[in-house]
Amino acid sequence: MAFTIAIDGPAASGKGTISRLLAAEYGFAHLDTGLLYRAVGARMMEGVDPLEAAKALRAEALDGDALRTPEVAQAASKVAVIPEVRAALLDFQRAFARRSGGAVLDGRDIGTVICPEAEVKLFVTANAETRARRRHAELLERGIASDYAEVLADVQARDRRDMERSDAPLRPAPDAVRLDTTTMSIDEALAAARAVVDSRRA
Numbered sequence: 001m002a003f004t005i006a007i008d009g010p011a012a013s014g015k016g017t018i019s020r021l022l023a024a025e026y027g028f029a030h031l032d033t034g035l036l037y038r039a040v041g042a043r044m045m046e047g048v049d050p051l052e053a054a055k056a057l058r059a060e061a062l063d064g065d066a067l068r069t070p071e072v073a074q075a076a077s078k079v080a081v082i083p084e085v086r087a088a089l090l091d092f093q094r095a096f097a098r099r100s101g102g103a104v105l106d107g108r109d110i111g112t113v114i115c116p117e118a119e120v121k122l123f124v125t126a127n128a129e130t131r132a133r134r135r136h137a138e139l140l141e142r143g144i145a146s147d148y149a150e151v152l153a154d155v156q157a158r159d160r161r162d163m164e165r166s167d168a169p170l171r172p173a174p175d176a177v178r179l180d181t182t183t184m185s186i187d188e189a190l191a192a193a194r195a196v197v198d199s200r201r202a
Contacts, residue, residue, distance in 0.1 A: 003028070003102040004117075005197060006110035009124035010170060011073075011158050012131035012138075014181040018124060018193050019106035021186075025194065026104075031096050033107035033114070034076065036089050038067040041075030050079040054088035070139065070146075070154065077158050080108075083167040090114065108162055111173035120200045122193055123172035126182040131155050 005022060009015040016032055023030035036054075039061045043053035066072070079085050086109075097103050097115045105114065111121035126134075132152035139146035162170035172178060177196050181189045 001102075002098045002100060003119050003201070004097045004115050005102075005104040005120040005122070006097075006115045006118035006173075006176075007104065007106040007122045007124060007193075008108055008110050008112070008170070008172065008176065009106075009122075010108075010126075010131065010162065011155055012135040013124045013126045014134075014184075014186070014189055015106045015122075015124040017186060018122075018179075018189055019104045021190050022193060022197065023104040026102060026197070028102035028104050029096065029099060030104045031093065031106075032062075033089075033093055033105055033110065035062045035067055036092065037076040037080045037085075038072050040079045040085060040089075041077075042067060042072050044079055045071070045075050050082055051084050051088060054079075054085045057089065057092070065142070068142070069144065070151075073158075074154065077161050081161060081165040081167070086167055108170040109168035111176050112171065113168045116173065120197050121173045121176035122179055122196060123176040124179045124181060124189070124193075126180060128152065128155050128159065130182045 007015045007019050020030055036057060039057055040050055040053045044050045093114045097105055111118055132148060132155045135155065136146050136148045136151045179192055
């Protein structure tokens, strides 16, 4: 039986962590849709046309730490504003969302465009400074040299691109439950998300 949890929000809001933990808890498949755009962005950095990269994308291209660098993140944000790229990746995401056994998808337009019929929609957010601190700490933990001021500027630039793009801008779905994780621990955020999912599954 299909059951879709759509989780949207800006960079470093905690949506990816919450998504992975929810998927593990309920035994659902998980798709970080941002990896689709990172994979396309990485190919663009190699000189491949973004639309061609999107059309040729395969699931196995979504693995690996190479997609988690700040440079690839910026490239992903740039290709994500191209309507033709978004359209090329639409069927892949929708098929994943309605698979038997349940699915959790996180991104920026899951509840509004990809899965408007999702049984659960969450919009996970936090203030820019908190998100920048999280991303800065994450990069340092992975051994990537990082400057907090630059990370904050990158977060704010990505927010502007994501919210102001003409195609599928970042915004909560009208029926999404908003979850502000600025002052929450991971356990608190997961508990709040779990409460929403349980209420819809009951």
